[in-house]
Amino acid sequence: MTARGWVGAALVASLVLLALAGDRVGGYRFDAQDQAHALEGPSRAHWLGCDALGRDLLARLCEGGRISLVVAVGATALAVAFGLAYGALAGWVGGRLDALLMRAVDVIYALPDVLVTVLLIEALSAALAGLPDLWRRLAALSLALGFAGFVGVARLVRALVLQAREETWVEAARATGAHPARILVRHVLPNVAAPILVSAAFRIPAAILAESTLSFIGLGIQPPFSSWGTLASDGFEAMRSYPHLILFPCVAILCSLLGFHLLGEVLRERLDPRRRA
Amino acid sequence: MTRYAIGRVLAGVIVLWVVATLTFALLRFLPGGPFDKERSLPPEIMRNLERRYALDGTLLEQYGDYLARLARGDLGPSYKYVGRDVADILRDAVPVSLELGAAAFALAVAGGISLGLAAGARRDSLVDRSVALGSLVGVSAPSFVIGAGLILVFGLGLQWLPAGLWEGPLYAVLPACTLAALPMAYAAQLTRAQVVAVMEQDYVRTARALGVAEARVRRRHVLRNALLAVMTYFGPLLAILLTGSFVVERIFAVPGMGRFFVTAVTNRDYPLVLGVTLVYGALVVLANLAVDLLYAWLDPRIRVGNTEK
Numbered sequence A: 001m002t003a004r005g006w007v008g009a010a011l012v013a014s015l016v017l018l019a020l021a022g023d024r025v026g027g028y029r030f031d032a033q034d035q036a037h038a039l040e041g042p043s044r045a046h047w048l049g050c051d052a053l054g055r056d057l058l059a060r061l062c063e064g065g066r067i068s069l070v071v072a073v074g075a076t077a078l079a080v081a082f083g084l085a086y087g088a089l090a091g092w093v094g095g096r097l098d099a100l101l102m103r104a105v106d107v108i109y110a111l112p113d114v115l116v117t118v119l120l121i122e123a124l125s126a127a128l129a130g131l132p133d134l135w136r137r138l139a140a141l142s143l144a145l146g147f148a149g150f151v152g153v154a155r156l157v158r159a160l161v162l163q164a165r166e167e168t169w170v171e172a173a174r175a176t177g178a179h180p181a182r183i184l185v186r187h188v189l190p191n192v193a194a195p196i197l198v199s200a201a202f203r204i205p206a207a208i209l210a211e212s213t214l215s216f217i218g219l220g221i222q223p224p225f226s227s228w229g230t231l232a233s234d235g236f237e238a239m240r241s242y243p244h245l246i247l248f249p250c251v252a253i254l255c256s257l258l259g260f261h262l263l264g265e266v267l268r269e270r271l272d273p274r275r276r277a
Numbered sequence B: 001m002t003r004y005a006i007g008r009v010l011a012g013v014i015v016l017w018v019v020a021t022l023t024f025a026l027l028r029f030l031p032g033g034p035f036d037k038e039r040s041l042p043p044e045i046m047r048n049l050e051r052r053y054a055l056d057g058t059l060l061e062q063y064g065d066y067l068a069r070l071a072r073g074d075l076g077p078s079y080k081y082v083g084r085d086v087a088d089i090l091r092d093a094v095p096v097s098l099e100l101g102a103a104a105f106a107l108a109v110a111g112g113i114s115l116g117l118a119a120g121a122r123r124d125s126l127v128d129r130s131v132a133l134g135s136l137v138g139v140s141a142p143s144f145v146i147g148a149g150l151i152l153v154f155g156l157g158l159q160w161l162p163a164g165l166w167e168g169p170l171y172a173v174l175p176a177c178t179l180a181a182l183p184m185a186y187a188a189q190l191t192r193a194q195v196v197a198v199m200e201q202d203y204v205r206t207a208r209a210l211g212v213a214e215a216r217v218r219r220r221h222v223l224r225n226a227l228l229a230v231m232t233y234f235g236p237l238l239a240i241l242l243t244g245s246f247v248v249e250r251i252f253a254v255p256g257m258g259r260f261f262v263t264a265v266t267n268r269d270y271p272l273v274l275g276v277t278l279v280y281g282a283l284v285v286l287a288n289l290a291v292d293l294l295y296a297w298l299d300p301r302i303r304v305g306n307t308e309k
Helices: A003-024 A057-093 A095-110 A113-127 A133-165 A168-175 A180-191 A193-216 A228-237 A244-271 B002-029 B043-052 B059-071 B086-121 B126-140 B143-157 B169-199 B202-209 B214-231 B234-251 B258-266 B270-298 B300-308
Strands: none
Touching (some): A003 A057, A057 A095, A057 A133, A057 A193, A095 A133, A113 A193, A133 A180, A133 A193, B002 B059, B059 B270, B086 B234, B143 B234, B169 B214, B169 B234
């Protein structure tokens, strides 16, 4: 593995550990207020300082990272699962169904994705009104971002399946009388898995970015919970006087995105036979 | 070529109609209406409001009404900004967004291509490595992180440039840099990859073997062929710039149309959302059309292919 790959692995591993630990890291609860230390910069007691309500920034960052990662992984899983089923169906069945499914995808592509995501979040948040607030927001964000991502995955899977359909080994499987569904699941999909995995790996940073951007403009996680995007947004308001509040959330986001990008590159190099040779 | 262009324009109009219809439908799926307040209004006032804004018919009637008005170029009144037409609001906001977008586009194209050329010309040099690192950050960082960083350093720290508002050319520097960061990084990566690939082509080796001067090889063969591939990225690039401006305009308090979008959705200001969406859609359609025509004109292979048909 290259040096870049190791840097990526180290960044991602430490972030996942911090997110798993959540607010147990620094010894403060993420919503515990300590007015005496409000807006203070980094100190020995509060390593990264405190926000306007005196809440420990490290605890909030770890807790926020947990939320950002949950949304990113959830959105990616949904996008890949739905895109895989959709694209495989279109590519494998072909004909009219393929034309219909792909026209629908073209239409979604023509809409500005910010519009679709914003509308979906609004609609889903209302539809899921029965859930507790945090769960409702997490579900709405994951579903909306998953929907925004599924289109790309579906196109990729369809193109790969269309290509594989004409291969001689598919013909051979047909000749042995295997059921088409079995050929698709047992032969075609495993053979085209590599590029799909690579695109899934790059969807994770894309989802982190989208989630943090939505939270930054106020459409994501709501207080008292926070993701990296809401922390950055809060910090942005106060950055003139208290730059630490914007600095640390931005560094956290940047490290996670760089880490996932570098890991994605490693995966791409490893899984692409042409590059390996 | 003319027939091709006319066909593409017609296809663009159809895309816009689909976008308008889908946005109309999606908006009406959302719970709540434009006049829902914390305290509900008396029913007769509600009825009057709905009649005033033609919201009292069936959905199909309202849709037909909207399309009929749209065909006459009327985008309807805004519900939230009372007394202002959507067209009126957009007339103020669109030029600002376009100026910002144009500045960012020029920066992204010029910067990205020259950085990519510099990196690709000398593989594994210090320049190449720096460009690789910089473009990795540019591709992965969200625009609000870059914007906040630029404001901290150049706006608040060094105090060289204004950190917000829109009152002259200087005010455009930081927002345009923020908006251009992602496409510039991507264009640099793409150009570098193309230059490296073209340098290994047979025709470059042939040109060198024939004794063509290195500078001429670079200019006539490498640059031209590499740029052709990079140009295909210009269409998606414009779309990225347009949607990216939602966040950048917010960060720098730029009075463009991006800032209306999110608030218009939460206010259920249907005509304003539709108006902004249609302008964005039209810009994306026009940009893609311009890129395709430019491409056909620049690449003789495509041009010849079209006349044969």
